[in-house]
Amino acid sequence: MxxxxxxxxxxxxxxxxxxxxxxxxxxxxxxxxxxxxxxxxxxxxxxxxxxxxxxxxxxxxxxxxxxxxxxxxxxxxxxxxxxxxxxxxxxxxxxxxxxxxxxxxxxxxxxxxxxxxxxxLLMLGRQTARERLATFLLGQGTRMGPGELWPVDPAISRADMADFLGLTTETVSRLLSAFHREQLICRERRAIHILDPDRLRAIVAHPE
CATH class of the missing domain: 2.60.120.10 (Jelly Rolls)
Structure with a gap:
C-alpha cells in the first residue's frame, strides 16, 4: 500500500x-x-x-x-x-x-x-493453514523491505489474522503456539518476532 x-x-x-x-x-x-x-x-x-x-x-x-x-x-x-x-x-x-x-x-x-x-488468491485456494500463517508472518516481517525483519504489529490480533487468512482464531492460536515451540517465532511485549525466516520460507516452499 x-x-x-x-x-x-x-x-x-x-x-x-x-x-x-x-x-x-x-x-x-x-x-x-x-x-x-x-x-x-x-x-x-x-x-x-x-x-x-x-x-x-x-x-x-x-x-x-x-x-x-x-x-x-x-x-x-x-x-x-x-x-x-x-x-x-x-x-x-x-x-x-x-x-x-x-x-x-x-x-x-x-x-x-x-x-x-x-x-x-493462491493462499486461500491452495495453501494449508500452516503455510498461510508462515506466509503472513514473513509478509509482516519484511513489510518495510527485505533487508530487515520487523515484528508483527502487536495491534493485529489473532482474530484479525484468522479473518485475513480465512482460518479460525483457534487454528491461528494453535499454530502460533507450535511455531513458538519450534523456535520459529518468539513473543515479546505482545509483539511476534521472527527468529528463523529461512525455516518459515521452507514451510511455504515445501509444505509437510
Missing part, C-alpha cells in the same frame, strides 16, 4: 484517530488520501448484511488509497491510536499529473497490489 512521497507530510492536515475509529468508508467519495505517520490501520470490505472481511493492514509510510480514485474501494479503521496526514484528492491528482516520481510511485503501488492479490 506504500506510496513514497516525502512531501505529503508538509502538504496536508494532521489528524489522529482512536482505536476502531473508521476514517475511510467503502463506496464514499474519495475526497481525501491518508498518509500513515504513526500507528496502523485495518482494511476491510463489507457485505450488505453487516458481515465484513479484512483484506489487509496499513502501517507507517502507507498512503490510503495509494492511487487516485473516484470512490473508496474499501473501508479502513484505526487498529490503535493512528496518526495520519490528510491530503486532498485534487492535490494528489495534481501531483500525479506534474510529478513523474509520484506517477511512478503510484504505478509501483498498483503493481504491488496486483501481486498481493495474486498471492492472496
Amino acid at each position: 506504500s506510496l513514497v512521497q516525502p512531501s505529503l507530510s508538509s502538504d496536508g492536515t494532521k489528524r489522529t484517530f482512536s482505536e476502531r475509529q473508521e476514517f475511510m468508508t467503502e463506496d464514499m467519495p474519495a475526497s481525501m488520501h491518508f498518509h500513515v505517520v504513526a500507528g496502523g490501520a485495518r482494511l476491510f470490505k463489507s457485505l450488505p448484511d453487516g458481515r465484513r472481511q479484512i483484506i489487509g493492514f496499513a502501517h507507517k509510510g502507507d498512503v490510503l488509497p495509494a492511487y487516485p480514485c473516484v470512490r473508496y474501494h474499501y473501508s479502513a479503521e484505526a487498529m490503535r491510536t493512528l496518526q495520519v496526514v490528510c491530503v486532498p484528492a485534487p492535490y494528489m491528482s495534481h501531483l500525479h499529473e506534474t510529478s513523474p516520481g509520484a506517477c511512478a510511485a503510484s504505478l509501483s503501488s498498483a503493481r504491488q497490489l496486483l501481486v498481493s492479490l495474486h498471492a492472496r
Whole structure:
C-alpha cells in the first residue's frame, strides 16, 4: 500500500484517530488520501448484511488509497491510536499529473497490489493453514523491505489474522503456539518476532 512521497507530510492536515475509529468508508467519495505517520490501520470490505472481511493492514509510510480514485474501494479503521496526514484528492491528482516520481510511485503501488492479490488468491485456494500463517508472518516481517525483519504489529490480533487468512482464531492460536515451540517465532511485549525466516520460507516452499 506504500506510496513514497516525502512531501505529503508538509502538504496536508494532521489528524489522529482512536482505536476502531473508521476514517475511510467503502463506496464514499474519495475526497481525501491518508498518509500513515504513526500507528496502523485495518482494511476491510463489507457485505450488505453487516458481515465484513479484512483484506489487509496499513502501517507507517502507507498512503490510503495509494492511487487516485473516484470512490473508496474499501473501508479502513484505526487498529490503535493512528496518526495520519490528510491530503486532498485534487492535490494528489495534481501531483500525479506534474510529478513523474509520484506517477511512478503510484504505478509501483498498483503493481504491488496486483501481486498481493495474486498471492492472496493462491493462499486461500491452495495453501494449508500452516503455510498461510508462515506466509503472513514473513509478509509482516519484511513489510518495510527485505533487508530487515520487523515484528508483527502487536495491534493485529489473532482474530484479525484468522479473518485475513480465512482460518479460525483457534487454528491461528494453535499454530502460533507450535511455531513458538519450534523456535520459529518468539513473543515479546505482545509483539511476534521472527527468529528463523529461512525455516518459515521452507514451510511455504515445501509444505509437510
